[in-house]
Amino acid sequence: MSDDISKASAEAVAAARQSEQFAMMLAAMEAARAVQPPTCQHQAPAPKSSGSAGKWLAVGVGGSVFMVALALSAVAVAISAVALTVCLLVLRSVWQDIQKGRD
CATH class of the missing domain: 1.20.5 (Single alpha-helices involved in coiled-coils or other helix-helix interfaces)
Structure with missing residues (x-):
């Protein structure tokens, strides 16, 4: 014990x-x-945006100008293609007439 x-x-x-x-x-x-x-209990200020609305407005305007220029150049290419086709058809017709005249 x-x-x-x-x-x-x-x-x-x-x-x-x-x-x-x-x-x-x-x-x-x-x-x-x-x-x-002691730890700080107040909230930190939110970061300031640096002109984001103006930046996006400039991007929109620049993009619009680019798209209009692209559309105009596409129209110019289409007109050139039609003019070239008409010119080739006329020249072919003239060539065929010349070939018939020789025979």
Whole structure:
């Protein structure tokens, strides 16, 4: 029985030491928390936009001018193709008339 009592007393002493160590750790954590500056609670200002509406307006106008120029050049290519076709048909007809005259 004295073995059980000495074993229990050794465990009680170990538990007391552990509780003292735990108390010291908590005190150290509280001291570290007290040293840290408080965190800032106000909101940071939103970043300012640098003329995004004007930029998009310029992109829209520039894109529109580009598309109009592209459309006009497509019309010019189409007119040129029609004129070239008519010219080739006339020249073919003239060539055929020349060939009939030789025979």
